[in-house]
Amino acid sequence: MSASAVHSLWTMAAPIDKIDAPTIEYTQLLPTLIVIGAAVLGILVEAFVGRKARYYVQVFLTVVALVAAFAAVIGLAAGGYASTEAKIVAMGAIAVDGPALFLQGTILLTGLVAVFTFAERRLDPAAHGNHVDSFTAQAASVPGSESEQAAVKAGFTTTEVFPLSLFAIGGMLVFPAANDLLTLFIALEVLSLPLYLLCALARRKRLMSQEAAVKYFLLGAFSSAFLLFGVALVYGYAGTVSYAGIADVVDGTVQTVDPALAGTMGNDALLLVGAAMILMGLLFKVGAVPFHMWTPDVYQGAPTPVTGFMAAATKVAAFGALLRLLYVVLPGLRWDWRPVMWGVAIATMLIGAIVAITQTDIKRLLAYSSIAHAGFILAGVIAATPDGISSVLFYLGAYSFVTIGAFAVVTLVRDAGGEATHLSKWAGLGRRSPLVAAVFAVFLLAFAGIPLTSGFAGKFAVFKAAAEGGAGMLVVVGVISSAIAAFFYIRVIVLMFFSEPKPEGPTVAVPSPLTITAIGVGVAVTLVLGVAPQYFLDLANQAGVFVR
């Protein structure tokens, strides 16, 4: 083709309609923009800042970004966006309302606490004169190879974890605020991909860590495919991916049929199958039965700070997205999804609690515990009442801090091979380090839902909401599961305080103020929300209205 022909193609093309630039409400999107911007900056830091200073710059940047984003969330909430001013921004892609801001605030705070545990460098003894953290020296080196040893000797550290975690947090901020199905999917991928990477970065037991990452990636991709397929089916049903638009079609308020979709639009089978698949994608993220099987393996294999981060922040984001989907998109379908979700919630509570009984590894135990807790939260989700929303918001806030704190304690108990996660090694910990054991006992009691801890207030709130929402049977199962779960929580306490310590038991590392802060915040939130929950319940109550 001659140059002129090309030129004529270029010039002869039909004039295209002017594309309107989308209106983007930068102010309302500020929290997400700050986090993502900082993540991009973090990559530049990786490229341009010297190796020695990188760690400090990254930690500083990450902490500042999270604090600033949290301040932005507070500012938006103070500006009324959590209640009266709630609106949908970015051309209908993102909702700025009470639940979104509440969950974003929770995610940012838990993210901040998690970053503290990421930055901890005092637990392992220094290698070749370099402080080391929980992450591998060089992710690209083959475990056990000479290049790995060289990287360790050179004092390399994987400071990429900080921008990675910022990207994940950015995705998590969008996930519960996503107001159309495509944004939901994008947010899911943005939060998941960095997590897959983070899982693979453990300094010790690297093979296990990489195995966990690959499993997580494969299964996550599998579930994402289901979710995307579900999005396509629902689009075929409604002709739109916007939450409000789909809800209108489900309610029957919109009758006009898109001519391109004349064959499928309004076909209920598409809606039901599609909705079930989207639900499946979200249930995978929250770790509900039968989509939970990745949880124990990944929680065990991932570096413990990452496990804490995933168990807390990811769960908050995923439940936020689930709430919005069920309450905004599918309220008209309540009679279809509620019985199914009943089954899922019952199975999740029971299986999580029962299988946890026979676990011998503390991280796997906490993984199954998180599955059981997902079931309890689902009970609140199913309530389908305003109280259901606020109780779930409260529960998520309470639970995430306990979780991060508990995993932070797990990082402290160490022996020659790194963290001593086998339960037999925890025997008699209460004699050796009464303070650490007592703090862990507080977290376990909160998990078990003993009064005067946040766990009780949260459990009471969701069960109350479920009972008032007509799900009394669910509450019965929930209470039975709680009783079963109490068994293994208390068993750990008994093990710590009433067993003889083993002669060559683990030692408890003395952490830096970073981990102490993480644990301290966990204990403080647990006790404050347990003793005086009313203020936070009110807060969750005020935040409990979705914008549509």
Add this chain to the structure above:
Amino acid sequence: MENLIALLVAAPLLGAAVLLCGGRRLDRTGHWIGTLLAVASFAVGVLLFTDMLGKDAEHRALHQALFSWIPVEGFQADVAFQLDQLSMTFVLLITGVGSLIHIYSIGYMEHDERRRRFFGYLNLFLAAMLLLVIADNYLLLYVGWEGVGLASYLLIGFWQHKPSAATAAKKAFLVNRVGDMGLSIAIMLMFTTFGTFAFGPVLESVGDTGEGKLTAIGLMLLLAACGKSAQVPLQSWLGDAMEGPTPVSALIHAATMVTAGVYLITRSGAIFNAAPDAQLAVVIVGAVTLIFGAIVGCAKDDIKKALAGSTMSQIGYMILAAGLGPIGYAFAIMHLVTHGFFKAGLFLGAGSVMHGMNDEVDMRKYGGLRKYMPVTFVTFGLGYLAIIGFPGLSGFWSKDKIIEAAFAYDDGIRGWIFGGVALLGAGITAFYMTRVMIMTFFGEKRWQPDESGNEPHPHESPKSMTIPMIVLAFGSVFAGGLFSLNESFVKWLEPVTQFEHPHPVISVPAITASTVVVLLLGAGLAYLMYGRKPVPVTAPRGSLLTRAARRDLLQDDFNHVVLVRGGEHLTRSLVYVDHTVVDGVVNGTAAGFGGLSGRLRKLQNGFARSYAVSMFGGTAILIAATLLMRAV
């Protein structure tokens, strides 16, 4: 005027707080502070009393609402006081006798290094007892009720270094618990029946309530009264309670606290009036106890325990009278007040004797003390004449009326039975009190040096002890007559307790005459047995009844066999059931879940492919279930 009511309680409460929290700095002045505040409370009582006398009978009741205690929707408990004629009577008795006993204790407890604490407890008792009688609702009354129980416990066990005192305190506390349960159940029943605790609404709405419920409430109130007032079957603690210092026995275990049961029944008169079965139970309990206590009193050689038996018996009279309804309430309270005087006087006299006899309590080691302690002898003697009902003295006026009312229970056999029991009780009272009097003050001196060679040197007690005794002796002599003058006491109480004239089955003069005859018979028999021949220093073996009575008519043996052994068997069988059945179920469930857990765990095999299959299957089920839900 009604704003002063709270001051009645506040003054001694302040004293208790200051004395118990003040520490050693107050050791020198503590007893003065305690006494001053008790007297202050008495002064307030007198002020309120004179004010009350100035009004006409129907408008004398005062009411003071202090604050709302537990304001919950549908459950209103207020701290509010009600001072009517009945409460006023108690206030004067409690603060009056209480003040005298505070003064007496200054001398009696002089050498005790924990005297400050003792006065703190006494003040605490006064506050609680006053709260009990001026509360305007049952819940607040219950607070006072528990408060006096606590004070009683602390004071019985005041000499806690003695194991017997510690045990006695525990026993009193435990037995009282049983009664307290009765009161708490009664209050709960009231709340479910009437929806309130306040005296006014509860007692007014009695007419609209079924008799069954009222009987239940009445029986529970009776149980409470039995505990606090040491009535059969909860009488066993009173004798042991004499381990406490003698002023305590006088104030708490003779004059005031033990009469709380009588107050409770009289206050709840409307309930009992509408529940004849409960009323009959009250009368029976009173009749049984008055004989029971009198028999125990006959056999005791310990002067305080003999008096304790007598207290039990006299309260039996009051309970019996309170069970008679409107013909008896006023006399129950009148006997309560006169008894408060003479029994407190008798106990203080006993304390004075012990004070002079190196704390010896065995009457067989007394004898002829009238020469050594003339004031004690005279005041004790007047108290003695009063309690046996010697014509003209206080006890005569009140007890005689109770006997009359008992004969008026009904026209048939019951009137004869209850009247006869009350009459018999009067005879036994004369017998055992004469015995106490003769063994203590008459005959030869029987004391000897103890093991360490200390021979007692009986002497009169100091002024701080004798003056209260003299004051009380005046009360023992004149109070009854004064109250009966023109039926003034009955008229005073009538607006609260109602009053009907009793119509006994035999004529009133005949009853009075037979009372005097029975009294003389009892006293004469005692003189023959103890006055005519020397009293042996070691107790003779005695008849079967005497031996049983010395053991408090086997009350502790009964409790041990029936309650302790029974309780042990019950707990043992419960433990057996717990171990086999309950633990079996629990362990079985746990093992079941453990097995299930082990099996489910195998599903988690570590292969990503299996996990993917389970997710795929799960999604398929999810979709199928959603579609199925639409289909059905």
